Every structure is written in C-alpha cells, then in structure tokens.
Amino acid sequence: MTTTTTTRTGLALSDVVLTFGDGDTQVNALDHVDLTVTPGEIVAVVGPSGAGKSSLLAVAGGLTTPTSGSVVVGGADLTSMSKAALARYRRDHVGFVFQSGNLVPALTAIDQLRLVEKITGRRAATPPQKLLESVGMAEHAKRRPGRLSGGERQRVGIARALVASPSVLLVDEPTAALDRRRSHEIVELLARQTHEFGVATVMVTHDHDVLEHCDRVLEMVDGRLRAV
Ligand SMILES: Nc1ncnc2c1ncn2[C@@H]1O[C@H](COP(=O)(O)OP(=O)(O)OP(=O)(O)O)[C@@H](O)[C@H]1O
Ligand SMILES: [Mg+2]
Numbered sequence: 024m025t026t027t028t029t030t031r032t033g034l035a036l037s038d039v040v041l042t043f044g045d046g047d048t049q050v051n052a053l054d055h056v057d058l059t060v061t062p063g064e065i066v067a068v069v070g071p072s073g074a075g076k077s078s079l080l081a082v083a084g085g086l087t088t089p090t091s092g093s094v095v096v097g098g099a100d101l102t103s104m105s106k107a108a109l110a111r112y113r114r115d116h117v118g119f120v121f122q123s124g125n126l127v128p129a130l131t132a133i134d135q136l137r138l139v140e141k142i143t144g145r146r147a148a149t150p151p152q153k154l155l156e157s158v159g160m161a162e163h164a165k166r167r168p169g170r171l172s173g174g175e176r177q178r179v180g181i182a183r184a185l186v187a188s189p190s191v192l193l194v195d196e197p198t199a200a201l202d203r204r205r206s207h208e209i210v211e212l213l214a215r216q217t218h219e220f221g222v223a224t225v226m227v228t229h230d231h232d233v234l235e236h237c238d239r240v241l242e243m244v245d246g247r248l249r250a251v
Pocket of ligand 1: 052075077
C-alpha cells in the first residue's frame with residue numbers, strides 16, 4: 024500500500040438534467056441544475072420529498088449518469104467516463120454518508136475504516152485511529168455497530184467516508200434517526216471535518232434546525248435548485 028495525496032478541486036455541476044421515464048410519465052428529477060462547491064465548503068440542500076435531492080447526490084457521486092450536462096471533479100468530467108472509470112472515481116474521490124451510517128455489522132469501528140484501506144489498496148493519509156479520534160470515537164474503536172448508539176454509528180460512518188481522502192463528501196439525511204442534540208453534534212462535526220480536510224460537501228436534509236452549521240443553504244423544488 025502507498026500513501027497518496029489528492030489535489031482537491033471541489034465539485035461543479037453545469038446545466039445538469041436527469042430525466043426518468045418517457046412520454047406522459049416523464050419526470051425531470053434534475054431540471055437544469057448548476058452547482059459549484061469549493062474545497063472546504065459544506066452546502067446544505069433542503070426541499071420537499073421527490074424534489075430531486077437524492078438524485079443530485081447520485082449524479083454528483085457518479086452513481087447515476089445525467090441525461091445531459093456536465094459533472095466535473097478534479098478536472099475530469101464524470102459524464103464522459105466509462106463504467107470502470109466511474110467506479111474508480113467513486114472509490115478514490117467520493118465519500119458517501121447515509122441516514123443510518125451503513126456500517127458492516129460484523130466489523131469493529133476501526134476495522135470499518137481499515138476495510139476501506141484494503142479495498143482501495145492505499146493507506147489513509149490520516150490513520151484510522153486518528154480519524155476515529157477526530158470524530159470522538161477513539162475509545163469505542165473496538166466496538167461493533169450493534170453496541171453503538173445511532174449518533175456513534177453516524178460518527179464512525181463519517182470517519183469511514185474520510186479514509187480515502189475524498190474530494191467530495193455526499194451526505195443524505197444524516198440526522199434522520201437522531202434526536203435534536205445528536206443532530207446538532209453530527210452536523211457540527213461534518214462541518215468541522217469539511218473545513219479541516221478541505222472536502223467539498225453536499226448534505227441533503229429535512230432538518231432545518233441544523234442548517235446554521237452549514238456554509239450555504241440551497242433549496243430544491245421540482246428538480247430546480249435555488250438559493251434560500
Ligand atoms: N429510478 C427512478 N426511476 C424513476 N423515477 C425516479 C427514480 N428515482 C427517482 N425518481 C423520481 O425522481 C424524482 C426525484 O426523486 P429523489 O429521490 O431525487 O427525491 P428526493 O428529493 O430525494 O426525495 P426524498 O426527500 O423523499 O428522499 C421523484 O419524482 C422520483 O419519483
Ligand atoms: Mg431522497
């Protein structure tokens with residue numbers, strides 16, 4: 024395994040359209056979306072159910088190829104990449120954090136992070152133990168998810184998303200399963216890690232309570248993105 028440093032350049036979506044279905048049932052999940060997120064910036068996206076928020080993350084993370092428009096990370100346009108190149112892009116440049124942490128039940132907290140090192144074949148620029156420390160989970164490093172609270176699992180999920188030194192961090196409803204105090208803690212932590220590691224972070228949330236921790240808030244309605 025080798026240690027590599029990535030040049031972080033942020034994320035730029037230009038005129039992105041994502042259409043599902045055809046004819047009468049056609050939906051523009053994303054309707055001419057422009058979004059630039061700079062390294063070290065955390066942008067919150069709010070909006071009603073079905074507005075296109077998860078679609079936005081899927082396109083930014085190279086999970087879904089848009090119908091038209093461009094998605095540029097590190098000078099490369101995802102929309103012109105092959106499937107294999109997209110898989111490499113996700114592995115090397117994107118961290119995902121989901122609602123429930125999405126941890127592997129059989130692995131201890133520290134092994135969740137080491138697994139990413141194994142998969143990528145590269146040592147984390149910040150060692151796993153240090154990453155766990157940075158999210159306040161150092162003393163629970165040997166615990167499996169079954170013995171962690173929802174907030175603690177979410178912290179491990181965030182640490183794991185940072186192992187590969189991603190340029191882009193995509194976070195979908197990170198506080199949906201948490202109480203008010205833990206929600207604040209988690210989003211504060213996300214903002215701190217975003218600034219410290221120079222990641223371009225997009226966080227989708229229904230939780231208006233936690234927006235104060237974000238650098239910018241955008242609203243998505245019917246596939247269109249606008250400033251709040
Ligand atoms: N695979 C798909 N096939 C067809 N339509 C889809 C698909 N995925 C999403 N859609 C449609 O695209 C629109 C946007 O969906 P999306 O999941 O992005 O919304 P969302 O804002 O994340 O909603 P929620 O807040 O409920 O999670 C919706 O109208 C949805 O029905
Ligand atoms: Mg969604």
